[in-house]
Amino acid sequence: MAPSKSFCAESKKDVDPNNNENDSLKKTSKLKFELPANYKYEVQECICFRPKAAFECRRCNHYICGRICEVCQQHPMVTFLMDFHCCPCCSAPTTDIKLSQLSLEEIHKIEDGILPGDNDDFN
Ligand SMILES: [Zn+2]
Ligand SMILES: [Zn+2]
Structure with a gap:
């Protein structure tokens, strides 16, 4: 057993x-x-509502306040008319536009300084 x-x-x-x-x-x-x-799941950040930034055109040194046109990976069909596709001054491609070291405020001041008295002429 x-x-x-x-x-x-x-x-x-x-x-x-x-x-x-x-x-x-x-x-x-x-x-x-x-x-x-x-x-x-690769989360592509939605850039649709990214904040405006200060840019500087490397060709004409024009300051640009706003956003460079970028395709949002989450909303590739969405376009923003206000986004820059090129330099508004010399039409340089966005590859020639770099982030400016100046703040938006400083650029606004410069832009205001560049156009003195223009409003007076129109009035
Ligand atoms: Zn988006
Ligand atoms: Zn330019």
Whole structure:
């Protein structure tokens, strides 16, 4: 009796049906949980409502306040008419327009200074 019992237990240990089942169950459940985490949804930031910035044309040194036209990866069909497609002064492509180190305020001051008395003439 005793030897057969131990044999039974040993064979059970060898086959390990319980353990295998648990293992495979763990693996599948783990896989299920890992799938969404592994699935990289690349979040492209919406740039539609990015703030205005100060730019400077490298060709004519004209200061530009606003936004350079960029395609929003989330809304590729959306265009903003106010965005610059090129330099408004010399039509240089946006590749020639760089971010200015001046603030918008400083540029506004410069622009105001460039056009003195214009309003008086019109009035
Ligand atoms: Zn967008
Ligand atoms: Zn320009």
